[in-house]
Amino acid sequence: MIDPDAxxxxLAGFARPxxxxxxxxxxxxxAGRPxxxxxxxxxxxxxxxxxxALAHLRGDLPGTEAASLAAHGVRALSGALRDDEHGGWYASVTVDGxxxxxxxxxxxxxxxxxAASSGVAAGVPGAAALLDEALGVMQQHFLDDSGRVVDSLERNLRSGEAYRGANSSMHTVEAFLAAGDVTGDGAWHQRALAIAEHLIHGVARSHGYDLPEHFDLDWNPLLDYNADRPGDQFRPYxxxxxHLLEWARLLLHLDATLPEPPVWLVEDARALFARAVEIGWAADGEPGFVYTTSWDGTPVTRLRLHWVAAEALAASGALHTRTEEAVYDEWRQRFEAYIEDHLIDRDLGSWHHELDEHNHPSHQVWRGxxxxxxxxxxxxxxxxPLSPSLAVQLRDTHPVNP
Known part of the structure; x- marks a missing residue:
C-alpha cells in the first residue's frame, strides 16, 4: 500500500518547478515542467x-524550501493576481502579470x-492580511442575501453570468471550514453549513443524491446544461x-466541527458515498470511477480523473473515522490499491491526471x-481526524515549527 509520508x-518535490x-x-x-x-x-x-503551507508544517521538503514556496504563493496572490483597482482576484494572468x-x-x-488560511496556520508572512481581504471580498461580493454563492462577476465585481454552480459552492464550504478554524470565528462554519444544507440536504436529496451541478440565477437545476460538452473540465453535463464523494467528506468535517451538528450531515454523507459508488465505481466493467453519469445513472464520460480517486480515498477514510464501520475501510483500501496500480506515475512523477476507460493515460479533458x-x-x-482543518491540525501536532 501507499506510504503517505513518502x-x-x-508530490511536493514534483510541484517545486x-x-x-x-x-x-x-x-x-x-514531466513537471512549466x-x-x-x-x-x-x-x-x-x-x-x-x-x-502543509508541506512546510509537515517538513516534506528540505530546510525552509516549502516555507519559501508558500511565501511565493502569498506574494503572488497579494500581487500580480490581485486586482488593485476593483478588488478581488483575476481568474488568470500572463507570466508578465x-x-x-x-x-x-x-x-x-x-x-x-x-491558501491564506493555511498560510496563517503555517506562519507565512502576509497570509493574515490576505485572509482578511479574501474573506471580505467573499462575504461582500460572492455571497448573495441568502448566503448562497455567486459564481462569477465582471472585473468591477458587478453583474456576471446568469449561472449558479455547485462546484464553486462546494469549494466555498471547504474554504469557510478552514477560515473558521484559523480565525476562531464560528460564523464561517455556519455559512458553510447553510450552503451545504441548501445544495445537499435540499437539492441533492430531492434528486436521489444525484446532485445537479448547474443552476439558473434562481437556483433552478439546468439538467441539460453542457449536454454538448459532456467532458468539460469544470462544468460537465x-x-x-x-463531487458526491467530495461533498460526503465535507459534510463529515462539518459534523465534526459544529458544536451541535444536525443529524442529516452524517446521513447524507453516507447516502452520497453510496450513490457515488453505485453509479460511478467500475460502472462500465473496468476499475475506477467514471467522470460523469446521466440522470438515469449510466456513464456519460468514461474517463477516469485522478481527483475523483483522490476524493474517494478521502471520503472513505472520513466515513471510517466517523462510523468505525469496516466496510468504509475496505473501500479505502480498494481505492488506495487502484491509485497505486493505475494513477501514481513512478516514471515522470506525480499522478496521471486522466486515464481512459481502460485505465491508460489520456489527455482528453486534462493536459499535463x-x-x-x-x-x-x-x-x-x-x-x-475530521476536525480541525489540515493546516491547524499540523500546526498543533507536528514537530516542525513554522
Whole structure:
C-alpha cells in the first residue's frame, strides 16, 4: 500500500518547478515542467500555496524550501493576481502579470481563502492580511442575501453570468471550514453549513443524491446544461460522482466541527458515498470511477480523473473515522490499491491526471499534471481526524515549527 509520508514528499518535490513565474504557480506538464501554453491561474496558485503551507508544517521538503514556496504563493496572490483597482482576484494572468479575461470566479476566490488560511496556520508572512481581504471580498461580493454563492462577476465585481454552480459552492464550504478554524470565528462554519444544507440536504436529496451541478440565477437545476460538452473540465453535463464523494467528506468535517451538528450531515454523507459508488465505481466493467453519469445513472464520460480517486480515498477514510464501520475501510483500501496500480506515475512523477476507460493515460479533458492539491491532501485526509482543518491540525501536532 501507499506510504503517505513518502508519497507526500514525492508530490511536493514534483510541484517545486511550478514557482518559475513571479506571477504565481505555473501549470505543469507531464514531466513537471512549466507549461508555456497556459497562463498563471489563480486557482492553481492558491491550491499550490495551500499544499506548500502543509508541506512546510509537515517538513516534506528540505530546510525552509516549502516555507519559501508558500511565501511565493502569498506574494503572488497579494500581487500580480490581485486586482488593485476593483478588488478581488483575476481568474488568470500572463507570466508578465497581464490579466486574461474579465470574469472573476467564486471558485478561484474560495481557493484564495483556503491558501491564506493555511498560510496563517503555517506562519507565512502576509497570509493574515490576505485572509482578511479574501474573506471580505467573499462575504461582500460572492455571497448573495441568502448566503448562497455567486459564481462569477465582471472585473468591477458587478453583474456576471446568469449561472449558479455547485462546484464553486462546494469549494466555498471547504474554504469557510478552514477560515473558521484559523480565525476562531464560528460564523464561517455556519455559512458553510447553510450552503451545504441548501445544495445537499435540499437539492441533492430531492434528486436521489444525484446532485445537479448547474443552476439558473434562481437556483433552478439546468439538467441539460453542457449536454454538448459532456467532458468539460469544470462544468460537465450530468452528475459528477467525484463531487458526491467530495461533498460526503465535507459534510463529515462539518459534523465534526459544529458544536451541535444536525443529524442529516452524517446521513447524507453516507447516502452520497453510496450513490457515488453505485453509479460511478467500475460502472462500465473496468476499475475506477467514471467522470460523469446521466440522470438515469449510466456513464456519460468514461474517463477516469485522478481527483475523483483522490476524493474517494478521502471520503472513505472520513466515513471510517466517523462510523468505525469496516466496510468504509475496505473501500479505502480498494481505492488506495487502484491509485497505486493505475494513477501514481513512478516514471515522470506525480499522478496521471486522466486515464481512459481502460485505465491508460489520456489527455482528453486534462493536459499535463497542473497541480498536486487533490492527491497531496487526500493522502492526509484519509488518515487524519475530521476536525480541525489540515493546516491547524499540523500546526498543533507536528514537530516542525513554522
Amino acid at each position: 508519497e507526500c514528499r514525492r 511550478a514557482a518559475a513565474s513571479a506571477a504565481g504557480f505555473w501549470w505543469l506538464d507531464e 507549461d508555456p501554453g497556459e497562463p498563471v491561474h489563480t486557482w492553481i496558485t492558491a491550491r499550490m500555496t495551500h499544499v506548500f 497581464e490579466p486574461v479575461g474579465t470574469l472573476k470566479e467564486a471558485y478561484a476566490h474560495a481557493f484564495v481563502v483556503l 450530468g452528475c459528477t460522482p467525484g 499534471k497542473p497541480d498536486v492539491y487533490h492527491a497531496y491532501q487526500a493522502l492526509l485526509l484519509a488518515r487524519m
